[in-house]
Amino acid sequence: MSQLIATTVHQFYPALSISNMVGVLYLVFNIPVLVLAWHALGRKFVSYTILSVISCSVALHFIPNIDFSSNVLLNAIFGGIFCASGVALTLRSGASTGGLDVISLVMIRKTNFSFGRISLSFNVMITVIAGIAFGVEKSLYTLISLYTNAKVVDTIYTSKFKIQLTMVIDGDRLDTVRSLVLKHTKHGLTYTEARGGYTDNKKQIIYTVITRDELPQLAALIHQADSSSFITIQNVGEVKGKFLMQ
Known part of the structure; x- marks a missing residue:
């Protein structure tokens, strides 16, 4: 959602940096999610998650965009793998990276779905909206990345299995x-x-x-x-x- 909003705003105001906006929006959107986590998952979990969210927001602000490959498919696959590895290791340590991770953790307590499946479902809805706004091709590449992400998270972190x-x-x-x-x-x-x-x-x-x-x-x-x-x-x-x- 942060990426979607930041990209949309950037089209109207090119002077605004997408990376800076993503970092700020990511932090803002996590505030209500952390309130939910405080009541549903406990104080210790929230404390570590806050540290994770702040670290991620700072990283998004200062680390520049780097093109590792000109092949979009490779970027989508390996981006999903690297992202999922970080998410899964954070979850295994008793914290989360915020956002949909917290919502997914709350929902797996009430359903028989895996963490990756719940997270993927939410992300697909957001990606469909992005596809309508910015083109189908990029949306399809994003779906590949999300699917890879979900599978890797469920492989490393199998709390629901x-x-x-x-x-x-x-x-x-x-x-x-x-x-x-x-x-x-x-x-x-x-x-x-x-x-x-x-x-x-x-x-x-x-x-x-x-x-x-x-x-x-x-x-x-x-x-x-x-x-x-x-x-x-x-x-x-x-x-x-x-x-x-x-």
């Missing part, structure tokens, strides 16, 4: 591990009777679905409580039914 976490543990440790799952993830679980193929001992298999961000802490706690526990991990593309995002 659930993980199927199956834990095989000794029967006398069931209550301990069950308490850890319920306490540290707030998700439900299912357990069944089983028998070890090597030892022929009775065991319990626990099945639960958690997010990728919850995995490191939970796995460490389980191994601490039961060093003999065996954990297998599988990606789950979608979950139907109740699933509370933390």
Whole structure:
């Protein structure tokens, strides 16, 4: 939106710098988004996001436009990759780059869509408007960049791609591990009777679905409580039914 408005204004007032306007507009548009994040995602998240937004605004203001290639398609693809890498690494660190990132994070708590899919949907609507205003060809190149961006973000940062976490543990440790799952993830679980193929001992298999961000802490706690526990991990593309995002 900042780019669209800045480019439109520049056509009427060529003396105004597009880069400077984008930086200022980017900061202004993020103010209501940060208010939303404060209530929905927490104070710590907002603090880091504010730092990210200010850094990005300063960078947009001072870093000059550089043409890495005269090929628009290459620029669209690799621009999307580089941008998405920064966004995904920021998200994995517990912050965001503001804007649609915050809106997407709030929405994935209420839906079963991935982060990249939600962000792409919003951006496509803005790009269609830009295509009507500035030409279809540039709009199509932008859609390629946005699609690349969404795929890379979902590859690096898969907070919405659930993980199927199956834990095989000794029967006398069931209550301990069950308490850890319920306490540290707030998700439900299912357990069944089983028998070890090597030892022929009775065991319990626990099945639960958690997010990728919850995995490191939970796995460490389980191994601490039961060093003999065996954990297998599988990606789950979608979950139907109740699933509370933390």
